[in-house]
Amino acid sequence: MGSKLKSASRRKFLIKVTAGTAVVLGTAYLTRGIWRRAIDKVLASGELPYYNFDGPLVWFEANANNEITFYSPKVEMGQGVLTALAQIVADELQIKFKQLKVLHASSSHGPLDLLFTGDSSSIEGLWKPIRELAATFRQMFIIEAAKEFKTLPKKVKLENGVFSYKDQTTTYGELVKITKQWKVPSTPDLKNPEDYQYIGKAIPRLDLEDKVTGKPIFSIDEELDGMVYAIVVPCPYIKAKRTNVDPNSVNGLPGIVDVIVEEDFVAVVAESRFQAYNASQKLAITWEVEEVIQQKDIEEMVTVGVGKPYVIQKGKCPKNQFKNASEIITSEFRTPMGAHAQIQPSGALANFKDGSLEVYVATQNVRKTRKDIACRLNMRKKKVNVLPAYLGGAFGRALYTDLATYASFISRQLKRPVHCFYTRAQEFQADYFRPPTHHLLKAVMDDTGHITAFENNCSSGDVVKGSDVWPEIINDIIGADFGAWRGALNRYGGIQRYEIISWRANLPLRTSFWRGMGLLANIFAIESFMDELAEKVGIDPVTFRQNHLNDSETDQRLLAVLNKVVEQSSYTDKVENGIAMGLACCTDGATHVAQVVRLSIEAQRIIVSDVYCVIDTGMVINPDQVKAQCEGNIIMGMSAALYEKVEIHNNAIGPLIYGPYKLMALRECPENIEIHLMDSDRAPQGLGEPPMGPIAAAIANATYKLTGNRIRRFPMNPVS
Amino acid sequence: MKIEFTINGRNYKLDVNGDEPLLWLIRDTLKLKGTKFGCGKAACGACTVIIDGQATRSCSYAARIVNGKSITTIEGLENESGLHPVQQAWINQIVPQCGYCQSGFIMASVALLERFPNPTEQQINDSLTNFCRCGTYPRIRKALNEAIENMTSKPKSAV
Ligand code: FES
Numbered sequence: 063m064g065s066k067l068k069s070a071s072r073r074k075f076l077i078k079v080t081a082g083t084a085v086v087l088g089t090a091y092l093t094r095g096i097w098r099r100a101i102d103k104v105l106a107s108g109e110l111p112y113y114n115f116d117g118p119l120v121w122f123e124a125n126a127n128n129e130i131t132f133y134s135p136k137v138e139m140g141q142g143v144l145t146a147l148a149q150i151v152a153d154e155l156q157i158k159f160k161q162l163k164v165l166h167a168s169s170s171h172g173p174l175d176l177l178f179t180g181d182s183s184s185i186e187g188l189w190k191p192i193r194e195l196a197a198t199f200r201q202m203f204i205i206e207a208a209k210e211f212k213t214l215p216k217k218v219k220l221e222n223g224v225f226s227y228k229d230q231t232t233t234y235g236e237l238v239k240i241t242k243q244w245k246v247p248s249t250p251d252l253k254n255p256e257d258y259q260y261i262g263k264a265i266p267r268l269d270l271e272d273k274v275t276g277k278p279i280f281s282i283d284e285e286l287d288g289m290v291y292a293i294v295v296p297c298p299y300i301k302a303k304r305t306n307v308d309p310n311s312v313n314g315l316p317g318i319v320d321v322i323v324e325e326d327f328v329a330v331v332a333e334s335r336f337q338a339y340n341a342s343q344k345l346a347i348t349w350e351v352e353e354v355i356q357q358k359d360i361e362e363m364v365t366v367g368v369g370k371p372y373v374i375q376k377g378k379c380p381k382n383q384f385k386n387a388s389e390i391i392t393s394e395f396r397t398p399m400g401a402h403a404q405i406q407p408s409g410a411l412a413n414f415k416d417g418s419l420e421v422y423v424a425t426q427n428v429r430k431t432r433k434d435i436a437c438r439l440n441m442r443k444k445k446v447n448v449l450p451a452y453l454g455g456a457f458g459r460a461l462y463t464d465l466a467t468y469a470s471f472i473s474r475q476l477k478r479p480v481h482c483f484y485t486r487a488q489e490f491q492a493d494y495f496r497p498p499t500h501h502l503l504k505a506v507m508d509d510t511g512h513i514t515a516f517e518n519n520c521s522s523g524d525v526v527k528g529s530d531v532w533p534e535i536i537n538d539i540i541g542a543d544f545g546a547w548r549g550a551l552n553r554y555g556g557i558q559r560y561e562i563i564s565w566r567a568n569l570p571l572r573t574s575f576w577r578g579m580g581l582l583a584n585i586f587a588i589e590s591f592m593d594e595l596a597e598k599v600g601i602d603p604v605t606f607r608q609n610h611l612n613d614s615e616t617d618q619r620l621l622a623v624l625n626k627v628v629e630q631s632s633y634t635d636k637v638e639n640g641i642a643m644g645l646a647c648c649t650d651g652a653t654h655v656a657q658v659v660r661l662s663i664e665a666q667r668i669i670v671s672d673v674y675c676v677i678d679t680g681m682v683i684n685p686d687q688v689k690a691q692c693e694g695n696i697i698m699g700m701s702a703a704l705y706e707k708v709e710i711h712n713n714a715i716g717p718l719i720y721g722p723y724k725l726m727a728l729r730e731c732p733e734n735i736e737i738h739l740m741d742s743d744r745a746p747q748g749l750g751e752p753p754m755g756p757i758a759a760a761i762a763n764a765t766y767k768l769t770g771n772r773i774r775r776f777p778m779n780p781v782s
Numbered sequence: 783m784k785i786e787f788t789i790n791g792r793n794y795k796l797d798v799n800g801d802e803p804l805l806w807l808i809r810d811t812l813k814l815k816g817t818k819f820g821c822g823k824a825a826c827g828a829c830t831v832i833i834d835g836q837a838t839r840s841c842s843y844a845a846r847i848v849n850g851k852s853i854t855t856i857e858g859l860e861n862e863s864g865l866h867p868v869q870q871a872w873i874n875q876i877v878p879q880c881g882y883c884q885s886g887f888i889m890a891s892v893a894l895l896e897r898f899p900n901p902t903e904q905q906i907n908d909s910l911t912n913f914c915r916c917g918t919y920p921r922i923r924k925a926l927n928e929a930i931e932n933m934t935s936k937p938k939s940a941v
């Protein structure tokens with residue numbers, strides 16, 4: 063261990079040298095106290111907790127070929143995180159971009175990221191520690207270069223990966239070859255933002271070529287010799303249990319290897335995927351429904367007033383204003399359950415050999431995947447190596463990796479590698495859905511059209527609660543489910559008297575993280591309500607919103623994106639030729655987004671032709687990929703708002719296939735999606751989800767202008 | 783049953799279960815992993831390959847009817863002069879996010895442009911009915927337009 067680190071005193075550096083050819087550097091980060099402090103801050107400020115955390119494990123490795131490998135603690139699920147992290151690292155190491163290779167860290171790299179990949183937290187959380195670590199790594203080499211050049215470290219210049227002093231030069235690779243004993247120095251000054259070579263540039267994603275040539279980069283593509291295929295059959299009903307399995311029902315079918323019947327799962331194993339699938343269709347399993355449940359029962363459970371309320375945010379007390387009001391305006395909204403419907407089904411390839419496991423898996427949470435497996439198989443965590451692969455879409459789904467556990471179990475039992483992925487129908491049945499929600503909003507306004515009292519009640523199934531995705535400590539500290547209330551807070555500083563209440567619905571099925579968590583539903587409710595209120599007092603929606611923003615920094619930033627989107631879209635309240643525009647905005651964490659849509663109604667369907675989106679997400683690492691994330695969020699949000707719902711009929715979950723579970727297709731995608739990024743020198747903020755917020759309300763607000771009908775539910779129907 | 787077919791110009795003779803979907807033959811028997819499994823019910827398009835010029839969802843195409851056919855998968859698009867112009871346009875427009883759906887989209891696009899070098903909007907929408915959960919549609923459109931331009935304006939050598 064080298065000398066003390068000044069700016070990163072809590073960070074602990076580990077260093078390893080392999081046979082004089084490579085040097086690696088990692089960091090582990092301390093947790094409990096930091097978590098607690100951060101959470102206290104959350105409760106005080108109403109900001110989402112993970113925005114304050116950094117704390118992953120990061121590894122660099124330099125080799126004699128002058129290549130530097132960076133092991134990312136975050137997983138690539140399409141969001142471009144590997145590229146963005148590479149840009150940050152390459153800048154701080156002052157190397158050529160091509161010199162850097164980025165790989166996923168597997169669990170064998172040491173202690174694991176305490177958080178998972180998700181919640182738009184990766185870049186924001188890693189921004190500081192990763193630069194500090196890269197700078198420290200760079201300094202290690204500068205010190206060695208100085209020795210080589212017989213000069214002082216501060217005299218050594220470094221540019222594009224070449225260290226120089228007068229006419230002498232060397233490289234990372236050369237230094238790896240000759241250095242015997244490395245020392246970890248204090249963290250030097252970080253690079254000046256003016257000198258950034260890669261940060262802020264639209265560098266093409268690192269994984270482009272692999273992804274357009276069909277390289278086997280996903281976990282479903284992994285193969286091992288002697289591999290068998292397992293199909294795990296999930297329970298097709300809610301509130302039901304398995305009462306019988308008859309393994310003889312698949313006797314004699316071709317290729318059958320085994321039928322595994324365990325307390326927590328049933329699986330058919332065969333030599334080919336097709337054989338396993340056929341057998342799973344024939345396997346006689348009896349399920350017994352314990353209590354009949356229909357969709358309307360679910361809706362009753364998710365209703366403001368039912369279950370446990372938590373006051374999650376409170377301004378000045380609005381009670382008197384409500385009591386004395388001549389009119390209280392109230393409004394209700396609902397959203398249904400949603401499926402992740404990522405195109406690659408969940409699954410894993412597990413190989414148990416000589417007492418150890420290797421698991422190739424699509425996971426957003428390496429740490430939890432390993433813990434779950436180790437627990438279930440009663441193995442030491444050290445013996446379980448989890449190798450995360452590129453994710454074929456995730457959106458929260460890959461926080462749960464049940465099949466990795468089952469595949470591991472089966473592999474140990476059969477002593478063969480086991481490839482185990484859901485069918486599409488099973489993927490729907492085994493999903494952890496976006497929870498259904500109900501929203502009840504109330505407001506009182508004065509003569510000038512100002513909101514003098516505001517109440518927002520949101521009822522939702524669990525997102526964070528009941529899930530072991532987060533370190534346990536969070537649930538102990540936070541009462542309400544901050545995943546469920548994400549987006550429900552009052553972020554209009556001009557509204558002073560308000561109360562925000564989150565109701566926890568107790569549902570007989572699994573609901574959890576879905577891109578943006580409560581954001582889509584809560585902003586849909588609030589921003590639809592804002593338009594309703596504006597209309598009530600005869601003020602246009604833009605002015606009405608502006609009137610409720612104060613001069614705090616955060617309100618001013620929201621105001622700026624709002625004004626910008628109005629300008630960019632030439633927003634108008636006028637309906638012309640059956641075409642209307644709608645607007646909505648939100649602040650999520652410290653990211654601000656405003657969106658405008660232009661749409662028409664044809665054959666009773668909403669046709670969105672244009673979406674304008676302005677976002678302030680702090681400093682931007684890769685503008686092209688920020689735009690891609692905005693586009694993706696807008697399209698996924700539109701799809702959820704216009705088409706998607708999961709329902710329960712006689713305890714069965716459905717639909718179980720794309721089509722009936724309709725996703726937006728190319729045909730319906732707006733012709734024009736324009737993204738504008740605000741300039742900012744704030745540290746980077748989350749961006750993988752915030753643009754999901756305003757889109758549904760913007761569509762509802764525009765539709766209202768055409769039909770006079772306020773949309774109160776998804777999937778949106780313009781006429782009822 | 784015994785079947786004989788070509789994939790990416792190579793001839794194969796296999797003894798198969800005639801009901802097995804082509805997708806699994808491609809992925810698991812022939813180890814070409816670029817063709818993806820998304821739904822197994824011809825609903826998502828992730829498994830799209832080109833069979834005798836037609837974009838085809840291989841998850842719902844039984845091995846028995848593969849006999850005598852000529853199949854192209856994503857691995858068969860590149861030639862000596864490099865990537866297919868559709869793949870190149872996909873790179874230039876930075877289309878993929880998670881990338882899982884993209885082989886299917888690229889194959890459907892290649893088949894479309896082989897049939898209609900200058901497709902109408904309707905032809906595009908009718909042919910590219912695959913799903914992308916990451917929402918790369920706007921870029922798919924741009925990339926397709928770039929490919930159309932490059933393939934119709936340049937000599938055909940790259941195709
Ligand atoms: S896997 Fe063939 S269409 Fe979905």
Ligand code: FES
Nearest residue numbers: 880881914915916
């Ligand atoms: S890029 Fe992820 S599904 Fe299309």
